[in-house]
Every structure is written in structure tokens, then in C-alpha cells.
Amino acid sequence: MTQRYVVVDIETTGNAAKKGDRIIQFSAVVIENNQIMNQYSSFVNPGVSVPIFIEELTGINDDMVKNAPTFTEIAPKIAQLLENSIFVAHNVLFDLPFLQEEFTNAGVERFYGKSIDTVELAKIMLPTSDSFKLGDLAERLSLSHIKPHQADSDAYVTAELLLLFKKRIEALPLVTLEKLTMLSQHLKSDVSLLFQEALEQNRQHIEKLPEQLEVYRGIALRKKIYRSNTSSTRLLSDYPKSHKEKDELLMSMFSHYESRDGQCRMMDVVYDSFQHSKVAVIEAGTGVGKSLGYLLPSVFFAIKEQKPVLISTYTVQLQHQLMRKEIKALQHILESPINAVLLKGRSHYLNLFKFEQSLTEHDQNYDSVLAKMQILIWLTLTITGDVDELNLSTGGRTYWQRIKQDGWHLANKQDPWKTRDFYQYAKQQALNADIVVTNHAMLFSEMANQSDVYAEFQYLVIDEAHHLERTAREYFGDKIIYNRIKFLISKLGIYDQKQMFYQLENILETHGIHGSPHAFEFESYLKSLDADIDDLFLMLAQYLQKQKHHSKGYQKVKIRIKKDILDSKNWNSIKWCAERISTSLTDVDKALRSRLKDLEEKKVQLNDKEQAFIEELYSFLNDWKQVKQEIRALYYEDDHLPEVLWLEGDLRALPTSISIQRQPIYVADSLQRELFSNKKSVILTSATLTINSSFQFFLNEIGYSASAIRTEQIASPFPYEKNTKFIIPNDLPDISQVDSMEFSEQVASHLIAIAQATKGRMLVLFTSYELLKNIYQLMKDSGTLDDFLLIAQGVTAGSRSRLTKNFQKFEKAILFGTNSFWEGVDIPGENLSCLVMVRLPFLPPDEPVIEAKSEYLRSLGKNPFSAYSLPEAVIRFKQGFGRLIRQKTDRGIFLILDRRIETTKYGQAFIQSIPNMKIEHQSLNETIELIEKWL
Structure with a gap:
């Protein structure tokens, strides 16, 4: 018997129906015989005003709902639609209870049928998705989503999502379906109906297994692709020595490629250092094209010399970016294939034997069950078995600790999955690779475990090298x-x-x-x-x-x-x-x-x-x-x-x-002994390594002397003088002369006026969460920014990337950030027009590591401020400034609200650390006038 599904979406004035929030739009899509049959949609008069945030989110305002029917008027029709149907929604635990409450208020009988949550279904069927939000899933699956956050569009996309997932479930191997059906009995919604239906159909006409899959010990998984090291048989032209040759090569890679002298210079330094077994430290400013600056010479060296290059980045995200973007692009332009692999620590890989046996347990823990289902689907997709591909819940991560790979311990037994083990596969691929990509944390972790794989690589590139010392401290320490x-x-x-x-x-x-x-x-x-x-x-x-x-x-x-x-x-x-x-x-x-x-x-x-x-x-x-x-x-x-x-x-x-x-307190000796001394050539690079054109601070931290290595400083090619206005307000008090609350109030009033002039699009960087919270609250309570979206780290829920995405979605938005927002945030184009630094980014002197380092420096007869605190702050300042201009065509306002940048001797160290620009000293009124004219 074919099931009838009704896919529902609602828009509401808030999240709590019991506290008076009401529906403002309802939509239902009917699915029969795996086809969309019809759709019913209606605005709903809630009897209360639509909040500004909801209006900004949905586009639904009071005028649109004032002549609409009340929910009581349409409730009988909705109840009739849902009869003898399976209720489907994207986050059914919100939509269904809210609707039930409205039914009760309208005097209509509640819905008592089965329900399916497409969020839960998406987690199972798309286990590698970064996000399970409807808009993000629609974009990933190329579904047309005309009006996100409006019920008619959301309901239709959810219906398409359901049909797509049904097809994918029906195409699963029989052994996978059998396990999923059994596990799905313990889910929160009735997703088991879909797996049970597909299983019955599949058993009636078992189809041949797809070519890329195999079944081993009752589990369907993707076949691995084994590549041998073919360096000796590959042909590759000589490394392009002239700038013209490099330009010609890269023009075939990017349609809008622009020649960059700095990038070509960086390539030459990297290639020459590898050839002569040297250490090089390279500061490459924003826009130089640092990734390609070390990747292209690394690829040529690795293939020509048959010596693999290990590249270490700071974040897992950057690891994947290198593989998916830059290395993939290089593959297209070089006549020789590039063997490039990601390599991580053993515990990042799945132990198939442990996983297989865990499937036999009578486990009803929701997070474990969901994770098992996600992994069963993932095994039909993954070649790597790397947990970073998966989007597991916190509970799912706990389950992973049970099934992670960390070696085979039974000497008198053999792992029955050894021939298909993911970590063994990763090691083999790495040893046969030209380029191996890892991250700093993994580099130290495997170094501590005396990994036989990492020791093989004699040529090393460390990207985002300004993080190396801190990562090393964490790994040489205990927590x-x-x-x-x-x-x-x-x-x-x-x-x-x-x-x-x-x-x-x-x-x-x-x-x-x-x-x-x-x-x-x-x-x-x-x-x-x-x-x-x-x-x-x-x-x-x-x-x-x-x-x-x-x-x-x-x-x-x-x-x-x-x-x-x-x-x-x-x-x-x-x-x-x-x-x-x-x-x-x-x-x-x-x-x-x-x-x-x-x-x-x-x-x-x-x-x-x-x-x-x-x-x-x-x-x-x-x-x-x-x-x-x-x-x-x-x-x-x-x-x-x-x-x-x-x-x-x-x-x-x-x-x-x-x-x-x-x-x-210091890891320089450990770095030299444990890491650098074992390598023939090391390249250390970042956009922020120098203080007043000197590498000395960075070199002290990692244990190199300037005479023993090659240093290269490559300036950003961006036209900062033309595209940036650098303003230091002259009508704000010196932070050292007033108390914190007075400073907060004056800064808040400045930011309110500036935000209105820039129409939002403003990132405000803080060094203190307390100051951030005070200024955020003052601006919010002022009542003058009601049509702005204020997003504050630690106040607004969500990760850094989620807050940044929300900031980019809304035109009139202000983003308040501290700590992690000073670097790694990429908001190109007009989404960011104004960057404000409230204070110079000195770390608190009583912060344990800072205080201990200061004492140690003092014992050596050095000045802790000039030897450590100031250089650290300048590096952070340069990182923060780098958030404003991300592309050659970007334009922006840069404001420093801390007068110490001018009133102290050390202030010049900050000004000299960024590209040369004219500094404007202006009152608030003059600043607003300049912004309005310039932007």
C-alpha cells in the first residue's frame, strides 16, 4: 500500500506557542504515489504584531497578514488535509507541537498519526553534510528554493527533499537496508517506515551491486582505489623559472588570473630552498596567493626529484581547501597527475572490525543508533574512512571513541578487516604520494607517537606558521x-x-x-x-x-x-x-x-x-x-x-x-630537536610573521637564528592607500584616563552613528568579552538600531562560521567578535565595509602563559613588554586588519578607537606593521560625513 505524506511548514512570531507565539503562515504539500499532487498555503492573521527580527528573517510583515484568515478559520481544512497521512516536516519536533497547540486553541482535534522528520532523515542520508538547515541542503542538492523562510517555499523544498531521500534509500544495497531498518526502530520520528518499505521492495527484486561497491562480512562499502608511486614514469616539464612562464601556466588555471610578482618570488624561494636543503621563512601579505606560492614549487620538486613534500596547515578546514581547490586546480594545468593525499592521526580513521561488532549490540541509545546509521551510509561513499568527513552529534563523537582505529593489540589474532583498513590505506597512499597534507596538531601528535609515516618526509611546508609555537606548547603540555x-x-x-x-x-x-x-x-x-x-x-x-x-x-x-x-x-x-x-x-x-x-x-x-x-x-x-x-x-x-x-x-x-x-613556557629547543632537526628543508610561511619588518620575534619563538636561514617579506599587492580609509577618532577619551563604563558608553554612541552611516556591514573586534557584552547591550538598548541585526560572539548562539554566515545574509548587520574573530574570518566584497578595533589587542598581563613568559624573560634580563607582549599584540593587530580587504576590489573603513596607538611610543609599532595609509584624525561628525561620501 502506497503511503500518503503531507509535508508541512509554518512561520511563526516566535518559538513558544504556549507563551503566546502564533502562526503567521502555513503551507502543506501532499505527496501520493511518490509524486507531489497539490499544495495548500495561506498567510495567517496572528492577532499580534510580527516582530522585526521575524520580518527580517521571513520577509513577512503586518500588512501581509492583517487581512488573512485566523488559524481558527483554516484549522478544519488543515485537519482534513492531515487525515490518514504521515506528517512530514523539517524539524518535526517544532512544527508538529506548535500546530497541535494551535489546534487546541482553535477547538480542533489534534493530529495523532505518524510523523517523519527530514532533519533526522538528512543526518542519516547525508552524513557528510556541513549543515542540515533546509536552505543549506537545498543548495547542496541543487533544489530551487525561491523564498527561504517562507512556508510555501520551505514546504515545497522539504517535499522534494523527502522524494529525493526515498529514491536514495531504495537504491541502497540490501545488506545496508537490513541493518538500517533494524536500527531505525530507535529513532525519534517514524523514519523506519521509509526503510521498511524500501527493504520489502528490494527483497522482491534484488538488483546487482553497483560497480564501485563491495560487500564484505555483511557490510557494503566503497572499493578503494590504490595508486602506486609512478614518479619515475611521469613526464613533467622543467620548473618554470621566469615570471612569464609562471604567468602562462597559471593563466590556464584561472580565467581571471592576474600576474603577481610577489607570488612568483615566493615560488622561487620555496623551490630553491628545497633544491639546496635550506630553511626559509616567508611572510606573504594578504592577496599574494600564498597557497599556490608554496604548492606549485612543491609539486614540481616532488615529481621531478621523486621526494614527497609534507604540507602542514593550522586547521582541518584549510587542509580540505587545499585538496579541493588549489591542488585540484593544479591537476588541471599540469600534464602529469599529482598524487596528493590527506593524512591524519590513526584515531581519525574507522576501525571496521569494532564497528562491525558494535552493530550486533542491542543498543537503544539515540546518539549511538543515529551514528551507526550515518556510518552505514557513509561506508558506501567514503574511500578514506576519515571521521572529519562525518557530521556527528556530540553523543555520536562519544560512540566514535569506541570504534576509532588505534592499532591491533592481539598478537595471536589477525584483524579480519586488515585488507580494507582505512588507516593502512592512508599510510600506503601517503608513502606513494607527491604531496601529503596534514595539520599542526596532527603533526605534533604523530611526532609524539613516533609515527613511522611522518618520519619519512624530509621536506616540510608549515602554513599559518605564526600558530606553530602555541600548538607546540599545547602538545608538549598536559591538560x-x-x-x-x-x-x-x-x-x-x-x-x-x-x-x-x-x-x-x-x-x-x-x-x-x-x-x-x-x-x-x-x-x-x-x-x-x-x-x-x-x-x-x-x-x-x-x-x-x-x-x-x-x-x-x-x-x-x-x-x-x-x-x-x-x-x-x-x-x-x-x-x-x-x-x-x-x-x-x-x-x-x-x-x-x-x-x-x-x-x-x-x-x-x-x-x-x-x-x-x-x-x-x-x-x-x-x-x-x-x-x-x-x-x-x-x-x-x-x-x-x-x-x-x-x-x-x-x-x-x-x-x-x-x-x-x-x-x-618555551618550546624552541623541543621544536628544533623533535621536528626541524629531522628535516632536510623546512618552509615556514604566514601573512603575519614580522614586527616592523623584522622576523626576530618569530625566529626566537621557534629556535632559529636569522643567520642560519633565508627570510623573505612579500608585501600585499592590494591598493590599500586607494581602497581604505584609516580613521582614528579625536573626540574619544584615552582608555587609560576613564573608567570602563564611561568608555563603553562613548564607544557605543560612536558605533551607533557609524553603523547608521555604513548601513551595517560592520565587524567590531574586541579583546575583552566583558567589554563586548557591555557595548552590545548598550547599542541594543538604545532603540536606534531596531532595524539592524546585532550578532555578538558569546551572546548570539552559534559557532564562529555560523555567526559569520548570518552576518553575510543580512544587509544591515553588525558583528561583534573577540578572540577567534581576529583571524580566519573571510568576508569578501561589500558584505564587510567597516572594521572597528575597540582596543589594541594586548593579551591580559595576568593571563597565566603571558605572566610566566614575562617572568622568565625578566630572569634573562630582558624587558617582557618589548620582547613578548608588544610583538604578540602587533601580530594580532595585523591579523585583525587583514579581515577588511580580502580581494583587490574591496573597499573599506578602518577605525581604531584606542588612542594609545598615537599617544604612546609603542603605538608606532602597530601603525608600521600594516600597509602605508594616510591616517585621518576626525570627530564623529566628520567621520560620518566621510563615510557617507566615500562608501
């Missing part, structure tokens, strides 16, 4: 997180006899192996350990509360633990508790390994399920070992290595928010 330790203990089995230790005991007893510790003894270990951890973090929470006066009113605090504190009586109890925990962790580790040894010595024949569990337990022990290492940070002291120890926590969520961190 203890309360929730992580508690989670590991819960996995072992405290108060839950379904957990790991009890499963191990059951396996041992099944094979007639008896020994100690017994389950009750082990439970006692765990309870004691759990109590000690609670005691430790309770003491740390009390310590943070006592230091509350240091927080300056902030809820999130960092407290540095100095030597005098470490030696105090108050800290002794914390230290002793940490030592007890360390001993207990060791005891638990020994107990588990002892029981595993019993199993190995008996040489019992484990079945697949038991084998998978033992592998998972070995993975767990690796994590347990890491916690043992981290907990030492609280009591172990090394007088020979300058380190910094600090506590972090949110005073509103103690002790669960507490983390303890220990980091080395």
Missing part, C-alpha cells in the same frame, strides 16, 4: 578535564555491571579463567578512585572560589598556580590527593592488564564479539595511560624545565567546568 576522567571511570563499570570490567570478567569465566581482582574488589578500587577524584575537584573548586576576587567580575576564570602556592599547606592536600589518584590509576591499569595477560597466556579462542571487546579495552587503556600522565601535572615539578601551571573554570558550573593545564 586534565574533570568530565573526561569521570567518563572513563563510568566506562569501566562503577555502579553499572554492563560496563567494561564486568564484560571482561564474563569473557574470562566463559573460558574457565579465574583470578583476582574479583569484581567486588575492582568495584571497591573504582569507588575509592571516583571518590578521590570528586574530592580533588571539590578542593580545586573551593580554591577557585577563594580566588574569585581575581576574576574582575568574569564568570570564567584562570588562576595561575605559582611555586609559592605549590609549596603552601593549602596546596599540599591537593597534591596528596592527586598522588593518591595517580596510584589508584596505576593499580586499576595493572589489574586490567593482569586479567588480559591471563587471557593471552591461556591462548583461548575468542569469537569475533569477544575479540572486538578486547581490542576496545586495549584502546581504553591507552586513554587511561594518558590520564595517568596528565594527573602528574598537579604534583610533579621539574626545576630544569620552565613551565606554567594553571586552573580554569566557570564559577557558575563548578566543579564540572574545571580543567588543569601545564605547559612549557
